[in-house]
Amino acid sequence: MHKSGSSSSLGPGGLDLTQAFFRPILSAAPPSPTKRHTKISVVGAGNVGMAIAQTILTQDLADELVLVDAKADKLLGEMLDLQHAAAFLPRTKIMADVDYAVTAGSDLCIVTAGARQMPGETRLNLLHRNVALYRSIVPPLVKYSPETILLIVSNPVDILTYVAWRLSGFPSNRVIGSGTNLDSSRFRFLIADHLDVNAQDVQAYIVGEHGDSSVALWSSISVGGVPILSFLDKQEIAYEKETLENIHKEVVDGAYEVIRLKGYTSWAIGYSVANLARTLLRDQRRIHPVSVIARGFYGIEDGDVFLSLPAQLGRSGVLGVANVHMNDEETHRLKKSAATISELTSQLEI
Ligand SMILES: NC(=O)C1=CN([C@@H]2O[C@H](COP(=O)(O)OP(=O)(O)OC[C@H]3O[C@@H](n4cnc5c(N)ncnc54)[C@H](O)[C@@H]3O)[C@@H](O)[C@H]2O)C=CC1
């Protein structure tokens, strides 16, 4: 099966309909493309893959969007359903196939395939099932797109980013996990809700594991450029540490709650990953908390552990890690989070 979204320009009897509708303008030079052609592949056409695909389409981030999944009928159905929205969307060629050849020449490959959590189950529980899948997913992506950036989403995302890095043989700047970009959005939403401000004016990071051992960086939070905790201290406005802990707990519990209620999470991760795709492919050089190789940063000395740090991203992938202020407690928690991931990573044979 190799299905494509392009319609043929040949009418009945081989008539070229393009020529019939449009007469070419007389021009000495052939028209030159105005922007670089961008191809994004999404592996896994489940809840998460499709939320990402639809956000990429509505935000006009790709010229070609490819879907790959193991289930041929589901894949074809999803492709047709998106193609049928063509009249309402920016022009994008949508293709789908179970064969990875369709992904050839991708600028960005986003991997969402894999088992997901059942209500109450942790992300780390999915590890062995999803490592097995990655052995059949990463090598063909690399074969067909040796220059691509791999953006890993399946859980446990930090360890699978390490697995993808090892299986791909890519330099570490081209293998990124969506990490706590999503947790940080949940965090910003909750802070904004408490203060009744716009979440886009809240600068706040969650770092470490995308999961239970994540770390909230309270000491560097600012709203509209005002550093919140030092402002409260200076104004002698009392706040309870417990209130802060509860907000972080709400972030950690957020995914469990959505999974309990609707069975899976999808919309927020769709926006989170589209946001990363924009920064990477449009070379925006923005800083995102995403899963990167962490050794050497913030006192982390554990092996080849991947976890989220505030990283600057651009067209070549990870450009660097920002030196955000952390107090001693935050640094300690980050190192503990690294140890949790490192222990599991070191048990894998890749
Ligand atoms: N990093 C993050 O922030 C988030 C990660 N996730 C993770 O994303 C993953 C996907 O979640 P959902 O889309 O809800 O699950 P889903 O069950 O709806 O979709 C998974 C898809 O993977 C496909 N698949 C399975 N094996 C495959 C293979 N070998 N090759 C190609 N496709 C294959 C399945 O056919 C299915 O369509 C899970 O691991 C979940 O935990 C979910 C939300 C947020």
Ligand SMILES: CC(=O)C(=O)O
């Ligand atoms: C499922 C998951 O990892 C999330 O929504 O955060």
